[in-house]
Amino acid sequence: MISAHEALQRLREGNRRFVSDDPRPEVGASRSRRRELASGQEPFAIILGCSDSRVPAEIVFDQGLGDLFVIRVAGKSVAPSQVGSVEFAADQFGTRLVVVLGHSACGAIAATLEELGRPSAEQSRNIRSIVDRIRPTVEPILSANLGASPGLLMEQAVRANIRASVDHLRHGSAILEDLIAREGLAVMGAEYALETGRVVFLEEPPRG
Ligand SMILES: [Zn+2]
Numbered sequence: 001m002i003s004a005h006e007a008l009q010r011l012r013e014g015n016r017r018f019v020s021d022d023p024r025p026e027v028g029a030s031r032s033r034r035r036e037l038a039s040g041q042e043p044f045a046i047i048l049g050c051s052d053s054r055v056p057a058e059i060v061f062d063q064g065l066g067d068l069f070v071i072r073v074a075g076k077s078v079a080p081s082q083v084g085s086v087e088f089a090a091d092q093f094g095t096r097l098v099v100v101l102g103h104s105a106c107g108a109i110a111a112t113l114e115e116l117g118r119p120s121a122e123q124s125r126n127i128r129s130i131v132d133r134i135r136p137t138v139e140p141i142l143s144a145n146l147g148a149s150p151g152l153l154m155e156q157a158v159r160a161n162i163r164a165s166v167d168h169l170r171h172g173s174a175i176l177e178d179l180i181a182r183e184g185l186a187v188m189g190a191e192y193a194l195e196t197g198r199v200v201f202l203e204e205p206p207r208g
Pocket of ligand 1: 050051052074076106109167
């Protein structure tokens, strides 16, 4: 399995191809690749992203079958089943890079901001569970930025949500903590811009 550093390079390069509208022609979705993978997989990165139809991880990173282990949920909130999915992939396949991929104008975060401004009793219990998970990271942003424009609030809330999810993965799982300490697992936050297609990683790449 490749290192977190190398995996990050692959993602960066793939996103560069996507942004410049120059995807790999041989991107691995061929019949032969499918057959090759039938007996096992070795995804080089785990992506925890949003379900938003405009942010499919394989496409924005120009990757094919078997390359990415992707978990998508509206607002990419980190519930136990998401942590479990990351643990499973990191443990089972030896994948060494986890990317929490947020994006601009995220509807789930907009819904949370809206809910905080004007609580509604009519929301379904299931949607509320998503909003409730995002709420603690967004609330402090609202109170620290009274009077800020909705655009600025949204930007900050998206970033805070990415950071909170990264933090949760780094410190909310004994398995992941151990892999980080002993096996070079890296958990990184990244933000996708809907207009440019560009993914910006929020911190320095891991060494090694
Ligand atoms: Zn979203």
